[in-house]
Amino acid sequence: MPFMLLTNPWRLTLLFLVSGAATRFMADKTSVGKLTWARIARLLPPLLFAMFVIVPPQSYYQVVEYIALHPNSGLTVHNFWIRYATASGHWCGTDGECLTTPTWNHMWFVAYLLFYTLVLAVMLLVWKKAGQHIQKAAEWTLKGVGLFAWPILFLGMLRATLYAKYGETHALVGDHYVHAVSFSAFLLGFGLAKSEVLRDRLTAMRWLALALAVAAWAGWSVYVWTYRSDTAVPPPQLKLLMRFVFAADTWCAIVAILGFGAKHLTNKGGPALRYLTLGVFPFYLVHQTLIVVMAYHLAKLGLPQGLEGAILVVATFAGCFATYEIVRRIPGVRILFGLKGQPAGAEAKRPPAFA
Template identity: 85%
Template sequence: MTTTVQRIDRRYDLDWIRVGAFFLLILYHTGMFYVPWDWHVKAPHVVEGVMPFMLLTNPWRLTLLFLVSGAATRFMADKTTVGQLTGARIARLLPPLLFAMFVIVPPQSYYEIVEYLAQHPSAPVGVENFWVRYVTASGHWCGADGDCLITPTWNHMWFVAYLLFYTLVLALMLLVWKTAGERIQQAAEYLLRGVGLFAWPILFLAMLRATLYAKYGETHALVGDHYVHAVSFSAFLLGFGLSKSDTLRERLVAVRWPALIVAIAAWAGWSIYVWTYRHDTPIPSPQLKLLMRFVFAADTWCAIVAILGFGAKHLTHGGPVLRYLTLGVFPFYLVHQTLIVVMAHHLAKLGLPQGLEGAILVVATFAGCFATYEIVRRIPGVRILFGLKGQPVEALARRPPALA
């Protein structure tokens, strides 16, 4: 029933999928400037028509990233001791997380306050001595509705904080249960077969959506974020189990087309639902809400299955481009949202056509990410703050791709 895992040393498909998912995240966060949903800064004129395109990736993008991160952790865990794995992940993730919270993320909060003041000029808040107040949690930046901006904050870096936490939990599991990787793989291969490849994950995700999400929502605050933990840690463990399974890879390849069809249909249904009730009028019935929990779950899982299946089928080769991008996506992730927030705030003042403005924002964000990566990877003392090992630039070309 189980596959022989020792011969699988590299999954180029997962490397490519990780790179693509992070690039989609840049586009998604650019879109957050325009859609009606709350975000740090907003365009003067929102564009409701962007919502269906945002919903193309909204249900699955971060769940997929946690799955791929779990797969990467499996490759690391099989080559090192639990102590070495824990130390390596802390050294890789903690410095960028802290650096981002105190250096990269603060401009996001700053412009969030600036835009709030522009809309509420009489509000009793200000940005004087901003960074000191941000770091010392003494800003008292509260709105008229009583909601306050809590600082320091990690904003988009919540993903890194959760990934570090899940790695520590997994390390504890490996200490207690040395064959956890093989056992998780066996369980995944047993459950994800036949109809169960679709039925069990969709049912699981729908139940979480109907229970934990309905009660707790999503907070990204680590403590009390029960729904996100249930989904993301499960995806992390699944990635840990399927990364070296030929059996699961073959099954995913075999069902990639049906999965894609169901994912597209579910996306269409979910988009129609969100569009119809986007102003909370009329109010959807409880029965329709429950049905949409399953539609959302089907969208999430089938999109992931399709991506993994097509990736395993076609993304089978590495090369210098993959090596370059695989190393670069972590610095990209660190800086992209701050670049978007700052540039979007200032671009909006120019009164450009929104299509042109959006195109400039996307191109400038990618250019800023590439420029940041090219600069920081050449500075040994700075590399660690951006999730890169402190090795000389000359060694990069010889370094094989490694998932984050």
């Protein structure tokens, strides 16, 4: 479990920040209208395709598992896809819990990113130099101890207030904590994308940030492990403290990753990096469905937990690579996986996936 918590605090926040940075490069090269339509064309087809093709197996096995645990619940998987797509499944158990379909599951990130891009487009219509102004504000704020103190304080306060009250829903409407964190990260990425000043600061602080991130991760892991039981209730003061430890883990890990990336990856490309960069979106689309489907069937084999986990990791990577290799060669299918229409071998350098 500690290793599962290694990326949990920061991975999606980092993705939103990187997406904001990539959007800045695009926005500076084109009009707001063209940017908006380019984002819709890039993000909406994969989102809809995933909701109606890639995600349904996850919901199917969720229904199957529920029936196995509650055989008298009245649920049925008959004509599953049609009932899933038309929201006519009525998959509600005796406990009152219902499965709402169609759903985007892990694709909430893409839905939120599309929404944030549309909000940014409106902002740019009335605030044309938003990128430059956000950049200057970030450079002024994130200096000295402020590089760590202000973001950690901000994230910790959100964790102690909005998260404590609303949690995370990924339902777009009413998901106040996730929007506060993710849209802020998106805007920060949009602002710092072209800042040489912040790049130098992040590079200089990368080792300190890494040490702080590891320490915060260790503290957070011990806390989660200690209070993993429903009956184990942490003291309120400790719970509040750990909100800020979580925030420290989030921000320090991001600073370390950006710092090391700026140090070792700036102006470095090549076929391998370009290949992997283009594969991020297809990997993201299929990875969770592969995990759910394979985990369901592997669990029936009764394998040792370590072996089952190793097989699942290797098989997931293999499935993602195989999917990417197949879809990148089919022009009509590429757009459904977030790739541009040109066939494999013709890809030119461009911003990272989710851009």
